[in-house]
Amino acid sequence: xxxxxxxxxxxxxxxxxxxxxxxxxxxxxxxxxxxxxxxxxxxxxxxxxxxxxxxxxxxxxxxxxxxxxxxxxxxxxxxxxxxxxxxxxxxxxxxxxxxxxxxxxxxxxxxxxxxxxxxxxxxxxxxxxxxxxxxxxxxxxxxxxxxxxxxxxxxxxxxxxxxxxxxxxxxxxxxxxxxxxxxxxxxxxx
Numbered sequence: 001x002x003x004x005x006x007x008x009x010x011x012x013x014x015x016x017x018x019x020x021x022x023x024x025x026x027x028x029x030x031x032x033x034x035x036x037x038x039x040x041x042x043x044x045x046x047x048x049x050x051x052x053x054x055x056x057x058x059x060x061x062x063x064x065x066x067x068x069x070x071x072x073x074x075x076x077x078x079x080x081x082x083x084x085x086x087x088x089x090x091x092x093x094x095x096x097x098x099x100x101x102x103x104x105x106x107x108x109x110x111x112x113x114x115x116x117x118x119x120x121x122x123x124x125x126x127x128x129x130x131x132x133x134x135x136x137x138x139x140x141x142x143x144x145x146x147x148x149x150x151x152x153x154x155x156x157x158x159x160x161x162x163x164x165x166x167x168x169x170x171x172x173x174x175x176x177x178x179x180x181x182x183x184x185x186x187x188x189x190x
Contacts, residue, residue, distance in 0.1 A: 004035070004039065004043065005043045005044075007033055008029055008033065008035075008040055008043055008044065008050070009050075009053060009054060009057060011028075011029045011032050011033055012024070012029055012050055012054055013054055013057075013058070013099060014094075014096070015028055015029070016051075016054065016099060016102055016103075017090070017093075017096035017097055017098075017099055017102055018094065018095065018096060020102050020105060020106050021047075021051060021102065021103060021106040021109070021110060021114075022106055022109055025047075026040045026041070026047070048110075048111040048113055048114055051103070051110070051111075051114045051117070052113055052114060052117050054099060055099065055100060055103070055114070055117040055118060055120075055121055056117070058099045058100065058121065059120070059121050059124060062086070062121070062124070062125070063124070065086050066083070066128055069082045069083055069086075075136075076132050076133065076135050076136030076190065077136070077186055077190055079132050080129070080132055080133075080150070080182065080186045080189075081179070081182055081183060081186060083128075083129070083132075083182075084154055084178055084179055084181075084182030084183075085179065087154045087155075087157070087158060087178050087182075088176075088178040088179055090158070091158055091161055091162075091178060095161075095162055097155075097158040097159065097162060098154075098155060098158060100118045100121040100122060101155045101158060101159075103115075103118040104118055104122070104155070122151065125147075125151055126144065126147045126148060126151060127147075129146075129147035129150050129151060130143040130144055130146070130147035131143075133146050133147060133150075133189060133190075136189075136190050137190075138189060138190070146189050149185065149189075150182075150185055150186075150189065153181050153182070153185050154178060154181065154182060156181070157177050157178040157180075157181040157182070158178060160177055161177040161178060164177065
């Protein structure tokens with residue numbers, strides 16, 4: 001059974017990934033979980049502290065997912081496509097987009113410590129993607145820029161998928177936008 005802190009983080013993450021940092025409050029979490037706002041403040045005294053905890057947990061989850069991608073022993077192309085699958089799987093959860101992608105959209109209104117934590121997440125991702133590209137033989141002088149382009153394409157694909165939407169009852173092809181963008185870019189990079 002999840003602890004109260006975990007339930008708060010789960011609720012906050014879902015809200016952020018759909019509404020953004022500025023689109024939710026402790027009142028939303030309180031109503032969803034049927035707990036008081038002071039209970040939330042007990043675990044996360046400020047919204048910034050909550051956001052930092054969300055990002056720390058997200059970084060850990062992504063690190064574990066990247067280990068799985070690496071352990072599947074596919075070549076560089078397959079690993080990059082599997083990596084894109086992480087983004088597609090996020091979107092398949094009710095149109096959610098990358099937690100740190102949402103924070104990046106709200107960057108100008110975020111507390112400094114949340115911006116730093118968001119940047120640290122993207123630094124992790126850039127390093128991993130650049131490492132895979134280097135293993136595939138992309139020249140070292142290009143791996144950083146290519147990794148940045150790949151990440152930007154995935155984040156943008158999530159936004160396009162969300163903007164496109166889909167009528168009720170139709171096939172769940174929205175995540176295909178992410179996979180299609182990833183495959184196209186991987187082919188161009190490798």
